[in-house]
Amino acid sequence: MQSQKIRIRLKAFDYRLIDQSSMEIVETAKRTGAVVRGPVPLPTRIERFDVLRSPHVNKTSRDQFEIRTHLRLMDIMDPTDKTVDALMKLDLPAGVDVEIKL
Template identity: 55%
Template sequence: MGPVPLPTKNRIYCVLKSLHVHKDAIFHFEIRTHQRLIDILHPTAQTINSLKQLHLSAGVDVEVKL
């Protein structure tokens, strides 16, 4: 079945702009983690091996559960 989008996890970090001068000025940084679920019906051993050996770009992870 196609990729099912799971809820996005948002992590927000607040950092003071300056410790001494601008105490009310704050920078906000956000990290969003997007997850997708792919359900494979009737997987074969070759399908599972090819998913485990898949080469992806940095920051992208694949987790295979049986």
């Protein structure tokens, strides 16, 4: 029989929020007796935008903006019912996107 696994993928713009959230998830899972693999930092996605400063002339003058998306991946091996309940009740910050696959 294959063991069960919960895969959690976190996504956020602020690395401090994502690290704090991943530590909360790891502590919760370990407290309920599950084995945690991770958090594994995935490559940061950097999106860059170039915008003209002037609305009319000066094409060579531009502003550059970037948005960084930080990702973390965690696997919870052999979760118990307690683990699933504790993870569902966990309150994470609003700036963190959580994807859970069973």
